[in-house]
Amino acid sequence: MPDELETTIAEVVSSSAGGPIKILVVDDEVDLEALVLQKFRRRIRRNELAFDFAHNGKEAMARLDEDDDIAMVISDINMPVMDGLALLKQLNETKPNIRSVIVSAYGDMNNIRTAMNRGAFDFVTKPIDFTDLEITIDKTLKHLALVREALSNRDQLVALSHELDVARDMQASVLPRSFPATDRYKTHGLMIPAKEVGGDFYDFFTLGEDKLGVAIGDVSGKGIPAALFMMACRTLLRSRALEGGAPDQCLGYVNDVLSEDNENCMFVTLFYGVLDTASGVFNYCNGGHNPPRVVHGDGEVAALPTTRDVALGVLPGHGFNHDSLQLQAEDTLFLYTDGVTEAEGPGSEEFGEERLDDLLGRIDQADCAEVTSRVLDHVREFAGENPQSDDITCVALRYHGH
Amino acid sequence: MANGSVLDLSTETDGDTTVVIPTGRIDGSTASPFQEALLKLIEDGKGSLVVDFENIEYISSAGLRVLLMAAKQLQAGGRKIVLCAMRDHIAEVFKISGFSEILAIHPTRQDAINAG
Numbered sequence: 001m002p003d004e005l006e007t008t009i010a011e012v013v014s015s016s017a018g019g020p021i022k023i024l025v026v027d028d029e030v031d032l033e034a035l036v037l038q039k040f041r042r043r044i045r046r047n048e049l050a051f052d053f054a055h056n057g058k059e060a061m062a063r064l065d066e067d068d069d070i071a072m073v074i075s076d077i078n079m080p081v082m083d084g085l086a087l088l089k090q091l092n093e094t095k096p097n098i099r100s101v102i103v104s105a106y107g108d109m110n111n112i113r114t115a116m117n118r119g120a121f122d123f124v125t126k127p128i129d130f131t132d133l134e135i136t137i138d139k140t141l142k143h144l145a146l147v148r149e150a151l152s153n154r155d156q157l158v159a160l161s162h163e164l165d166v167a168r169d170m171q172a173s174v175l176p177r178s179f180p181a182t183d184r185y186k187t188h189g190l191m192i193p194a195k196e197v198g199g200d201f202y203d204f205f206t207l208g209e210d211k212l213g214v215a216i217g218d219v220s221g222k223g224i225p226a227a228l229f230m231m232a233c234r235t236l237l238r239s240r241a242l243e244g245g246a247p248d249q250c251l252g253y254v255n256d257v258l259s260e261d262n263e264n265c266m267f268v269t270l271f272y273g274v275l276d277t278a279s280g281v282f283n284y285c286n287g288g289h290n291p292p293r294v295v296h297g298d299g300e301v302a303a304l305p306t307t308r309d310v311a312l313g314v315l316p317g318h319g320f321n322h323d324s325l326q327l328q329a330e331d332t333l334f335l336y337t338d339g340v341t342e343a344e345g346p347g348s349e350e351f352g353e354e355r356l357d358d359l360l361g362r363i364d365q366a367d368c369a370e371v372t373s374r375v376l377d378h379v380r381e382f383a384g385e386n387p388q389s390d391d392i393t394c395v396a397l398r399y400h401g402h
Numbered sequence: 403m404a405n406g407s408v409l410d411l412s413t414e415t416d417g418d419t420t421v422v423i424p425t426g427r428i429d430g431s432t433a434s435p436f437q438e439a440l441l442k443l444i445e446d447g448k449g450s451l452v453v454d455f456e457n458i459e460y461i462s463s464a465g466l467r468v469l470l471m472a473a474k475q476l477q478a479g480g481r482k483i484v485l486c487a488m489r490d491h492i493a494e495v496f497k498i499s500g501f502s503e504i505l506a507i508h509p510t511r512q513d514a515i516n517a518g
Contacts, residue, residue, distance in 0.1 A: 219463075221467060291498070
């Protein structure tokens with residue numbers, strides 16, 4: 001065992017919640033009991049070790065079923081009813097946390113090999129040298145302490161990843177499951193969560209006969225707090241949007257509610273726009289979000305002028321502005337979050353707006369699903385081996401005219 | 403990778419004004435120590451807090467949130483936060499998010515100290 005793994009027996013004892021480490025000795029020779037208790041009497045007295053005894057494999061299994069605290073088994077091979085090798089097999093299958101040491105005749109390599117193959121941790125030979133046995137016990141217990149530590153770390157990891165799963169599920173549950181489309185427009189959106197989930201979302205609202213709402217947002221921070229804030233934002237926006245509120249009114253309402261008691265100063269950048277599908281007028285409000293792009297039929301790309309508003313959640317009572325844009329047939333609106341432009345490639349270089357605009361200029365009437373996936377593919381290719389540190393969200397809306 | 407991010411802080415004082423000069427990236431992994439450091443400086447100081455962005459390469463939304471918290475904390479005590487010396491791409495983040503409208507930003511540290 002490598003030096004850095006050295007753990008004193010005291011540490012092992014302390015890791016077992018204060019009580020002694022329980023060892024089950026399995027041998028049909030009853031003389032062994034007295035011998036073990038005598039040889040280890042000091043450590044038994046110091047409450048470091050406790051011994052239990054069984055006389056064959058079957059009895060041993062029964063004792064193990066009764067007592068979950070037994071950490072280690074020391075077993076003879078040749079015994080009536082159930083021998084040591086059969087016991088090892090059962091232990092290996094049903095009690096993987098128990099470490100076993102086998103006692104075999106000196107030079108009995110066949111049985112020793114079988115025992116090791118069946119998961120024995122170590123072996124000692126007969127006649128038992130108690131100094132050797134003590135070293136073997138300590139070695140086994142040190143190993144067990146390390147395994148327990150690793151398991152507790154793993155449990156913490158599982159708990160943590162469970163939290164991430166919850167945030168991820170929350171985020172996935174609010175995304176649209178279908179993309180509105182008529183002969184006047186087509187839509188598509190995708191959101192790829194980062195490993196540590198952020199708070200990106202997007203939404204579409206069909207508002208009466210002629211109107212379509214489209215929203216994209218990015219909440220500050222990550223994990224469950226961000227996911228909760230995102231869900232609140234999305235629900236508030238949805239309720240006001242479906243009532244037919246204009247974008248600036250909707251954002252004003254969402255902002256006022258989110259700003260209440262917002263001790264942690266969380267905020268969301270939120271863009272919301274409504275397309276009048278009859279006229280092609282796109283009326284929008286931008287609460288601190290990356291300006292969406294309009295891609296004209298000829299490949300010209302322009303950023304939508306901002307409405308000089310602030311992200312939502314920080315400035316209660318802020319009066320939001322609006323702006324509008326006349327879309328022509330076959331214009332495409334592209335909305336995104338900073339997970340796209342801030343994706344890091346080689347040498348910490350960011351994907352950036354220039355690459356995005358260049359790519360959008362070459363979409364050449366690819367359908368909306370193709371546009372979003374092409375952007376994602378390019379970002380991924382650019383990032384290469386670099387881990388995705390933020391959610392990536394892309395939304396495309398193509399206006400076909402009236 | 404965000405986990406590898408480094409943010410160093412140095413501080414200076416000019417009269418009652420505390421000047422903090424962070425160096426590196428303010429992102430998801432450094433925002434929390436940054437927040438602790440700022441709140442401590444606010445608690446210990448009595449005048450304005452100037453944050454000099456000269457050596458900041460990147461700030462994420464988590465970093466913006468920390469500045470908002472610091473601003474709120476200072477305002478509660480009738481004090482100010484003043485930011486300065488941002489590189490263009492950092493200034494752009496404040497502009498897009500609209501935070502340049504609610505946080506005072508100056509071109510140089512001296513301007514910021516004078517404004518504080």
